[in-house]
Amino acid sequence: MPELPEVQAHAERLTASFAGRRLQRFVPLTFTALKTVAPRPDDAYGLPLERVGRRGKYLLLEFPPVTFVVHLMQGGRLHVDAKQSAKPRGGQARFVFEPTDDDPTPPALLLTEQGSERRAGVWCVPTGSALTSPPLDSLGPDADTLGGDELAELLAAAPSTRIHGWLRDQHRVAGVGRMLANEICHRAKISPFAMSRKLGDGGAAAIAAAMAEAIADGLAVEREREAMSSSKERPSRVHHRTGEPCPVCGDTIRAVEYSSHTVNYCPTCQTGGKVLADNTTSKFLK
Ligand SMILES: [Zn+2]
DSSP: OOOHHHHHHHHHHHHHHHTTOBEEEEEESSTTSBOOOSSOGGGGTTOBOOEEEEETTEEEEEETTEEEEEEOTTTEEEEEESSOOSSOTTEEEEEEEOOOSSOSSOOEEEEEEOSSOOOOEEEEEEGGGGGGSTTGGGOOOBGGGOOHHHHHHHHHHSOOOBHHHHHHOTTTSBSOOHHHHHHHHHHHTOOTTSBGGGSHHHHHHHHHHHHHHHHHHHHHHHTTOSSOOOGGGSOOSSTTOTTSBOTTTOOBOEEEEOSSOEEEEOHHHHSTTOOOOOHHHHHHHO
C-alpha cells in the first residue's frame, strides 16, 4: 500500500502536471467508485484544478469549491491516462479534462484498483470542509507533522496496544502503513511489540525522530521517480528483508507473519537479542 511518502510525492507530481487544467467530467467506471451523493461531481465541471493535496494516505484533487478525495487503499493507483480506453483494466473512475488550444487531447487521470478487494474510491466533498468531512474527519495528525512531545501525548491518551499496530492506526496518526511501521521501529531501536503506553517520553521522542527520518528518506527517493513506486521498489532496512543482515548491526532480520502483513525486526537492535515466536513457523510445528 502506498504510504505517506509515496502519496505525497504523487500529489506533488500531479500538481505539477495537472494544475490549471479544467475538469470536463468525472466518470465512475464501477458502481462503488463514488462514495458520496452530494455535492455532485458536476459542480466541479469547467473549474480548474487548483492543486492535488494530501492528508494521511488520501489524495485531494481540489477544484474549489469542490474537492475529490481519493483513497488508493492496497492496490489502487491514480494514473496519467493518455489512451482513455473504454474498458481499462481495473478501472474505477476517470477524471477527464477540457481540451485547450495548446493541448487538444489532454490526458485524463484514471483511478485503477487491481485485485478483488474493490475498496479504493472517491469522495466528493465541499473544499472548505474537506478535512472535517468523512473520510478525512477521523484521521489522526499527519505523521510528518509530529514532534516527540505531541506523540507522547497521543500515546498517553490512547489505550495501550502494540506500537506497530498503534502506528498503523490511521485514527491515531495518519500516513503510516506496514512498511513505515517496520522501518520506524527499527530506526527507533524499539520492539514492534512494545506496548504503546509503556514507551514513555524517551520512547516517544525516539519514535518521532525515526518517523521524521524514515518519511524524509522515502520522500527523497519517491520525488526522483516519474510514477509511484511499487512496494518492492521502496528502499528499506528491515521491511521485506527477512533473513538478510541488519544494515546497522549485521544480525539476521526476523519476521512475525500475520494474515495481512509481516512484522520485520532486528533482534539485536530492537528486542535485546530475543527472537520472537514466528507464528507461521510455530503453526507448522504444532
Ligand atoms: Zn540490527
